[in-house]
């Protein structure tokens with residue numbers, strides 16, 4: 258199997274609701290390695306609940322984790338990242354250097370929606386792009402407005418966004434409708450990245466291999482390799498990521514009768 262890349266993993270002990278101790282973070286890294294993951298985001302939340310998570314604090318925590326991985330001979334490379342919650346002053350925060358980009362390359366920010374809210378990003382995304390940074394939509398399958406509204410996610414991709422799914426969104430979708438929509442996204446090239454969104458060794462564990470196999474089953478090995486490996490490798494190491502436009506929505510013969 259191709260080396261897997263986790264683009265969303267809470268691995269920075271004590272910085273957020275992820276692992277509580279360095280030992281637990283290391284155990285999560287062992288679990289990732291056993292899943293076939295060789296590169297991983299080591300991220301923490303950046304939002305109002307965790308005001309101390311500056312880019313410097315995140316970088317220092319990731320560097321400490323790298324040292325421990327080396328000392329324990331765990332074959333996993335981690336990159337300092339953040340899961341940034343959308344807020345009204347986000348553009349200013351980026352300008353002022355308060356936000357940690359993926360891998361610290363200044364190329365992409367991983368954005369999540371405020372809990373229980375939907376925010377239209379069609380103004381913010383182009384403004385951030387003008388300032389040189391692209392947007393990755395974290396666990397996009399959790400947002401029904403994107404998953405079920407025809408054309409909504411395509412508009413954001415057209416503005417330059419990359420779409421990230423969480424492993425659980427593939428292996429344990431909320432219901433049958435969500436499963437069909439995620440499968441359709443994968444087959445049409447809507448999805449660019451996968452992340453475990455793991456938080457601990459017990460609750461929300463780092464599971465990646467099963468999602469990879471499910472994507473192979475649904476959309477083929479070439480899609481699974483891009484989504485679970487090569488695109489993430491480029492994001493974390495700061496290489497260019499060029500993605501084709503998604504294929505148009507396929508309509509069933511039944512719905513075409515009513516056009």
Ligand SMILES: [Fe+2]
Pocket residue numbers: 265267340454
């Ligand atoms: Fe997360």
